[in-house]
Amino acid sequence: MSNLILIIVGAALINNVVLSQFLGICSFLGVSRDMKASASLGGAVIFVMTIASAVASLLYTYVLAPLGMDFMKTIVFILVIAALVQIVEMFLKKTSPAMYKALGIFLPLITTNCAVLGVALTNVQDGYNFIESVLSGFGTAVGYTLAIVVLASIRSRINEEDIPAPLRGAPIVLIAAALMSIAFMGFSGLSF
Amino acid sequence: MNKYTERLYNGIIKENPTMVLMLGMCPTLAVSTQAINGIGMGLSTTAVLILSNVVISLLRKAIPDQVRLPSYIVIVASLVTVTELAMEAFLPSIYKALGIFIPLIVVNCIILGRAEAYANKHSVGLAAMDGLGMGLGFTMSLTLAGLVREILGSGSAFGVRILPESIQPMTIFIQPPGAFLVIALFITIMNAIGIKTRQRKLVESNGCDGGCAGCAMASSCSKAEGGEKK
Numbered sequence: 079m080s081n082l083i084l085i086i087v088g089a090a091l092i093n094n095v096v097l098s099q100f101l102g103i104c105s106f107l108g109v110s111r112d113m114k115a116s117a118s119l120g121g122a123v124i125f126v127m128t129i130a131s132a133v134a135s136l137l138y139t140y141v142l143a144p145l146g147m148d149f150m151k152t153i154v155f156i157l158v159i160a161a162l163v164q165i166v167e168m169f170l171k172k173t174s175p176a177m178y179k180a181l182g183i184f185l186p187l188i189t190t191n192c193a194v195l196g197v198a199l200t201n202v203q204d205g206y207n208f209i210e211s212v213l214s215g216f217g218t219a220v221g222y223t224l225a226i227v228v229l230a231s232i233r234s235r236i237n238e239e240d241i242p243a244p245l246r247g248a249p250i251v252l253i254a255a256a257l258m259s260i261a262f263m264g265f266s267g268l269s270f
Numbered sequence: 271m272n273k274y275t276e277r278l279y280n281g282i283i284k285e286n287p288t289m290v291l292m293l294g295m296c297p298t299l300a301v302s303t304q305a306i307n308g309i310g311m312g313l314s315t316t317a318v319l320i321l322s323n324v325v326i327s328l329l330r331k332a333i334p335d336q337v338r339l340p341s342y343i344v345i346v347a348s349l350v351t352v353t354e355l356a357m358e359a360f361l362p363s364i365y366k367a368l369g370i371f372i373p374l375i376v377v378n379c380i381i382l383g384r385a386e387a388y389a390n391k392h393s394v395g396l397a398a399m400d401g402l403g404m405g406l407g408f409t410m411s412l413t414l415a416g417l418v419r420e421i422l423g424s425g426s427a428f429g430v431r432i433l434p435e436s437i438q439p440m441t442i443f444i445q446p447p448g449a450f451l452v453i454a455l456f457i458t459i460m461n462a463i464g465i466k467t468r469q470r471k472l473v474e475s476n477g478c479d480g481g482c483a484g485c486a487m488a489s490s491c492s493k494a495e496g497g498e499k500k
Contacts, residue, residue, distance in 0.1 A: 100295075103296045152350060152351055152373040160343065192374050192377040192378075195374060195376065196370055199370055200370055244462035246461075247461070252454035252457070253454045256448075256450035263446070
């Protein structure tokens with residue numbers, strides 16, 4: 079049991095997907111301009127990443143590994159993620175139009191978010207079983223959401239400041255991310 | 271400059287994928303802990319980029335427009351798998367250092383971006399040169415970022431100690447925060463140079479001193495630097 083909690087906490091805080099593994103940087107820098115959009119994207123990522131980890135884990139254990147097609151995993155996983163995002167999109171459109179509207183453009187964008195593929199691949203690399211994979215996917219996505227929401231609120235403060243011209247735009251955001259990353263390094267002292 | 275060398279110049283300087291277009295940030299931040307990793311990552315991406323540009327350019331008339339993105343993803347994923355297996359066999363140490371980021375070349379936006387923006391509209395030769403140019407531009411910025419981080423963070427360059435032992439290296443630069451800081455520094459320098467040249471252009475064309483911040487005409491001036499503060 080404590081092993082499972084460790085997986086979630088480790089994925090969300092200690093090895094934060096954005097701030098210490100550098101996955102999903104594009105959307106992290108691009109979408110964090112807006113607080114509401116960041117929260118929606120975070121929600122969509124939690125949803126897709128949890129399901130994608132589950133499906134990828136099942137496919138790997140029951141199809142790819144027994145057939146000895148380990149090397150096909152990159153191709154299979156990226157196709158699974160793309161298809162999954164499509165299915166989730168259609169499903170949400172039918173069953174929960176309100177949520178579909180809230181997530182909007184962010185659902186299709188998740189296909190190209192390298193964090194999703196990254197988690198699916200690291201789960202296999204670390205030899206996680208089904209439950210561990212799902213938890214690690216969920217934890218990673220929570221960590222992603224945490225990072226992007228915090229950065230979005232920092233940016234809303236930065237926008238009101240007078241920043242030297244060369245630092246405006248991307249550089250100051252990267253510096254903010256660096257400071258967040260230092261703060262998150264503090265979590266590596268957590269032990270169970 | 272003929273159109274083939276123009277492609278190289280475009281990829282390396284004018285539209286440098288990391289520094290100018292800000293594409294492929296994930297691998298740039300992640301593997302730039304050492305200059306040698308930057309070269310390894312850069313060259314493997316270059317290989318995939320050239321091959322994918324060539325294949326997509328060859329198939330540009332065969333792939334129907336509606337299914338082009340899934341087709342590109344499958345092509346790129348196959349090429350990445352080939353590269354991954356080749357590296358595992360021939361360069362095991364670099365393969366180990368780059369880890370998860372080799373399969374993640376699939377979702378590197380530079381590759382799909384070039385397929386969509388260039389390779390599917392141009393001939394094979396040009397597409398290959400475009401891939402080479404973009405790949406070398408990517409390799410260069412990765413290696414540069416790796417070199418700066420390695421010198422500051424561990425006092426060595428390409429694995430050889432260059433700072434005297436008496437200087438304590440700043441370990442923070444080879445840890446995650448250092449990546450953000452170094453890339454922020456690079457973009458700041460690019461911006462500073464860019465703002466200077468823009469001001470010179472303003473001075474030449476308007477006869478003003480180029481300082482838009484204090485200029486009363488800034489709101490109506492079509493050449494004023496805008497967009498930063500909206």
